[in-house]
Amino acid sequence: MKSQGSSNRNILVVDDQVDIRTTIQFLLNNKGFNVWEAESPEHAKSIIQTVAIDMVITDMNFQKDTTSGKEGLEFVAYLKQHHPKLTVLVMTAWSTVSIAVQAMQLGARDFIEKPWENSDFFEIVERQINIAESPALALPGNESLISSEIIAESDSFNRVLENVKKVAMSHASVLLTGENGTGKSLLAHYIHQCSGRNNAPFVTVNLGAVPEQLFESELFGHKRGAFTGAIEDRQGRVSLAGKGSLFLDELATTSMANQAKLLRVLETKEFEAVGGTSTEFMGCRLISATNANLVEEIKAQNFREDLYYRLNTIEINIPALRERAEDIVPLAHHYLQKIGVEYGKPELTLSANAKDKLLAYQWPGNTRELKHVIERAVIFSDTATIESNDLALNAESSKQVIRNQIEPLAKVEEALIIQALKQSNGNINVSAEMLGISRSALYRRIEKHGVKLKNSY
Numbered sequence: 001m002k003s004q005g006s007s008n009r010n011i012l013v014v015d016d017q018v019d020i021r022t023t024i025q026f027l028l029n030n031k032g033f034n035v036w037e038a039e040s041p042e043h044a045k046s047i048i049q050t051v052a053i054d055m056v057i058t059d060m061n062f063q064k065d066t067t068s069g070k071e072g073l074e075f076v077a078y079l080k081q082h083h084p085k086l087t088v089l090v091m092t093a094w095s096t097v098s099i100a101v102q103a104m105q106l107g108a109r110d111f112i113e114k115p116w117e118n119s120d121f122f123e124i125v126e127r128q129i130n131i132a133e134s135p136a137l138a139l140p141g142n143e144s145l146i147s148s149e150i151i152a153e154s155d156s157f158n159r160v161l162e163n164v165k166k167v168a169m170s171h172a173s174v175l176l177t178g179e180n181g182t183g184k185s186l187l188a189h190y191i192h193q194c195s196g197r198n199n200a201p202f203v204t205v206n207l208g209a210v211p212e213q214l215f216e217s218e219l220f221g222h223k224r225g226a227f228t229g230a231i232e233d234r235q236g237r238v239s240l241a242g243k244g245s246l247f248l249d250e251l252a253t254t255s256m257a258n259q260a261k262l263l264r265v266l267e268t269k270e271f272e273a274v275g276g277t278s279t280e281f282m283g284c285r286l287i288s289a290t291n292a293n294l295v296e297e298i299k300a301q302n303f304r305e306d307l308y309y310r311l312n313t314i315e316i317n318i319p320a321l322r323e324r325a326e327d328i329v330p331l332a333h334h335y336l337q338k339i340g341v342e343y344g345k346p347e348l349t350l351s352a353n354a355k356d357k358l359l360a361y362q363w364p365g366n367t368r369e370l371k372h373v374i375e376r377a378v379i380f381s382d383t384a385t386i387e388s389n390d391l392a393l394n395a396e397s398s399k400q401v402i403r404n405q406i407e408p409l410a411k412v413e414e415a416l417i418i419q420a421l422k423q424s425n426g427n428i429n430v431s432a433e434m435l436g437i438s439r440s441a442l443y444r445r446i447e448k449h450g451v452k453l454k455n456s457y
Helices: 018-029 041-050 070-082 094-106 118-133 155-168 184-193 212-220 237-241 256-268 294-299 305-311 325-342 352-360 366-380 395-404 409-423 428-435 439-449
Strands: 010-014 034-038 055-059 087-093 110-114 174-177 202-206 245-249 285-290 314-317
Touching: 010 018, 010 041, 018 034, 018 118, 034 041, 041 055, 041 070, 055 070, 055 118, 070 087, 070 094, 087 094, 087 118, 094 110, 094 155, 110 118, 155 184, 155 314, 174 184, 184 202, 184 245, 184 285, 202 237, 212 237, 212 256, 212 439, 237 245, 256 305, 294 305, 325 352, 325 366, 409 428, 409 439, 428 439
Parallel strands: 010 034, 010 055, 055 087, 087 110, 174 285, 174 314, 202 245, 245 285
Antiparallel strands: none
């Protein structure tokens, strides 16, 4: 059945429930689309043979198979093989979002959760239609969008970028994991850059630096007089992000109480500023990052399992620099050129021995450490060539550092906290600053490890 509409763009809705098809037909008719309906994948295939369809919106479960999504996945695979240029969106309940992720791996461009808000539904449809009609936004592999900071010669990191490009154009929440210094914030920005939201804001929140009592104010804003020190209205980061992307870094440092507040907003897509009465809508896409093992944090009851599953619709692990050795020298050249220009030394090069030394090092601090090593070498260089002794690296000591990391991280963290408290004579503010975390994050770790606070260390 074809509905009447003013647009030349034809959308095929595939669902065995007539009320779903009718609702979508009504919604998209009002936006000027021509809507075709099919009650099954087989019915849809026959329509596609005779009508120039621009987009397929399909359910994943039909009467023959109501739970596994098998029919839907087979249909998406068929469309990818026989109609590769067709834009495909899938519909699924939140409890079966994993099926939608599988569909995206097969070629679907995005997914719509049931039940949906009409504004969200149309926004996803419109975004994907615009992408299909705009070659400048087409993915994968638009080189004009690639950040100059991203260097990928290794297979492992190229696989990461391929996954990033696949998920960038969806609205799915993304969780980036990996060691400190691997470039999680850079890739978060890259996801935003490659997405259909790239003309909207990219807003970052370092949760490790947000005091626990200011969490709601930082994310959701506050009204004047809401608490002591609130001398004027302030927009929260969620509002500032608008329909762009919100990047939550240092995710695992968030307290359980604040995790519950974040979960509520993710579930309802609604929030209120502290001290406010009006409800606002969350329209941004969420990207999170952590260097912690959240599965272990859940077992230790430090992180909510339901929040974890809300945030990691798609999880991407970023390999350590020692696991992508082919990128070490190209990254070093990139930093050398960039930093050399900043310090008025644009002609600097790396000797063969310097390259060998870079490759022999294990890089426990990853790309962040590499950048600092190159900057130091540039500052102290007296010639046009960076030699191995200019790098101030010791390969054997680096290997020993890696071997020492086998000791449980919890034990290492506890030792560092005690050491910081001793050096600061028990001053929490100074200790937190030394450790690079907030007061509230330090208190949580003190409680977690059962560290005894003393009047004097």
